[in-house]
Amino acid sequence: MEVKHAEDAQAQKKQKRQLTRKPLIFNIFTQSCCNTQPAGLWSYPGDVSSQYTTLEYWEKLAKKAEEAKFNAIFIADVLGPYDIYHGPRNYSYVAKAGTQFPGIDPAIPISAMAAVTKSVGFGITFSTISEHPYLLARKLATLDQMTGGRVGWNIVSSYLDSASRNLLNGGQLPNKLARYEKTDEYVQVVAELMLSSFREDALKADPKTKTFIDPDLVRPINFEGEWYKVPGPAYTSPSPQGIPVLFEAGISKGGVELASKWSEVAFSTGSTPAMLRFKTDRIRECAQSRYGRDWNDVKILAFVMVIVSDTEAKAWEKFNRYADAADPDAALAMVCGWTSADFTEYADDFDLLQSSNGMHRDIVKHFCNSLLDKGPITKKDLGRHVSVKGNADLIIGSVDQVVQKLIDYVEIGGADGFNFASAINPDSYDELIDLVIPKLKAKGLFWDDYPVPGGTLRENLTGVKGASHLGKHHPAYGYRWTSDLSREEFEQQFDSYKKELRKKQGDAYEQGAK
Numbered sequence: 001m002e003v004k005h006a007e008d009a010q011a012q013k014k015q016k017r018q019l020t021r022k023p024l025i026f027n028i029f030t031q032s033c034c035n036t037q038p039a040g041l042w043s044y045p046g047d048v049s050s051q052y053t054t055l056e057y058w059e060k061l062a063k064k065a066e067e068a069k070f071n072a073i074f075i076a077d078v079l080g081p082y083d084i085y086h087g088p089r090n091y092s093y094v095a096k097a098g099t100q101f102p103g104i105d106p107a108i109p110i111s112a113m114a115a116v117t118k119s120v121g122f123g124i125t126f127s128t129i130s131e132h133p134y135l136l137a138r139k140l141a142t143l144d145q146m147t148g149g150r151v152g153w154n155i156v157s158s159y160l161d162s163a164s165r166n167l168l169n170g171g172q173l174p175n176k177l178a179r180y181e182k183t184d185e186y187v188q189v190v191a192e193l194m195l196s197s198f199r200e201d202a203l204k205a206d207p208k209t210k211t212f213i214d215p216d217l218v219r220p221i222n223f224e225g226e227w228y229k230v231p232g233p234a235y236t237s238p239s240p241q242g243i244p245v246l247f248e249a250g251i252s253k254g255g256v257e258l259a260s261k262w263s264e265v266a267f268s269t270g271s272t273p274a275m276l277r278f279k280t281d282r283i284r285e286c287a288q289s290r291y292g293r294d295w296n297d298v299k300i301l302a303f304v305m306v307i308v309s310d311t312e313a314k315a316w317e318k319f320n321r322y323a324d325a326a327d328p329d330a331a332l333a334m335v336c337g338w339t340s341a342d343f344t345e346y347a348d349d350f351d352l353l354q355s356s357n358g359m360h361r362d363i364v365k366h367f368c369n370s371l372l373d374k375g376p377i378t379k380k381d382l383g384r385h386v387s388v389k390g391n392a393d394l395i396i397g398s399v400d401q402v403v404q405k406l407i408d409y410v411e412i413g414g415a416d417g418f419n420f421a422s423a424i425n426p427d428s429y430d431e432l433i434d435l436v437i438p439k440l441k442a443k444g445l446f447w448d449d450y451p452v453p454g455g456t457l458r459e460n461l462t463g464v465k466g467a468s469h470l471g472k473h474h475p476a477y478g479y480r481w482t483s484d485l486s487r488e489e490f491e492q493q494f495d496s497y498k499k500e501l502r503k504k505q506g507d508a509y510e511q512g513a514k
Helices: 005-013 055-067 092-097 110-115 133-146 161-167 176-196 253-262 273-291 312-325 328-339 358-367 369-374 379-389 399-411 427-442 457-462 487-505 508-513
Strands: 025-031 072-076 121-127 151-156 203-206 211-213 245-249 265-268 299-309 393-398 417-421
Touching: 025 055, 025 299, 055 072, 055 110, 072 151, 092 328, 110 121, 110 133, 121 133, 121 245, 121 457, 133 151, 133 176, 176 253, 245 253, 245 457, 253 273, 265 273, 273 299, 273 399, 299 312, 299 379, 299 399, 299 427, 312 379, 312 393, 328 358, 328 379, 358 369, 358 379, 369 379, 369 393, 379 393, 393 399, 399 427, 417 427
Parallel strands: 025 072, 025 417, 072 121, 121 151, 151 245, 245 265, 265 299, 299 393, 299 417
Antiparallel strands: 203 211
């Protein structure tokens, strides 16, 4: 939304980049609730989303993803309902539609999903306001152990007051500056607990000496920051990846800074490939200039929804069938929750593109990019459009059109792959698998099999067997207590490493939040 037309035009002039990664990263996007992005489409004939409270639902999804060779199933999460549309605290619209409310803990089904698969990964969203970092470090390590190293952590700091009221003793979320600084410190605590508490060979399990963990190879982290004081050590021994693959959605300025520092995979939307390119370059430039990371260290995934048919006209007919069955009011409630923009002030027949509020116009252009050449956009149009696609970029057309649009997101937009949302579950996933992926595979953009079958998520993301741990350019690479260092050597080296990292960071989050 903040991308201006001038920046869009400038991005369009950039030369298409050569594909730097073949094949692309493909994730199934879902959520631990009934609807993910659509509003009320759980009731559409054949949709199975309402079965999300059963293990069978998650096991089937995991098997489908692995059979189709997706990198991972990415599970989004929110911790409160969207309740400001016709509010305050009015969650009736999303409750009636089952839209991202109610929901379950996304961590619970993972072990069952891992038990029926061997290679597909699981990206799980955990907010930094939901629990203490000491507890999350244990949860992440446990999940990594139970899955054989197939877990990723999507780092979020939450954005809904409906969540903060319940998790922060009735308080509000911190301002942007404090939120990003606190999240940065939170991730540091988790990384130190998981990587610096135990030397990587501390686990002996030696019956002859009756030594399970060598106590000389365990150390407290003695973390003391502005928000957290955590002496440690971690409660859980080292997991296969040391720390799960780190995901983050870098959109705001402070979010870009956070993603540039910590993420291995960042998510974004662009409305158009050119707009996405502006965002992908911003993340990579920050990662390179501030943290010395290679340009391609941070993989960027575009968040898209594909609606495909024999022709573009038939694809739009399908979209309209979905929109007729969806709940536009629940969709408007989501838009208000995502953007804090109140559209209730506008008459039903008012063209939102003519609003005197520039932010509101930008929001409408972001969510309804594919409608901009079709005339006025009313509140009803906004709700109807979002009721199917949610916050994902809509890619709609014939098979060949969809394939080319996806390639444009890579060549023009700078994407390394995609998070694929569904309009109808499982139909949207099945159409992607049956119609689109074979065409991409024929172009060399989708693999025949996992490069490391049975390997860790990080190995299959990088395509390198043995690359289970953070890469050498990642800021937390030096957090790992390796087997070649004594405790004294590690602590001396680690202290110097952290000082240098703090020097690099400087006042990054203060600048990013302005």
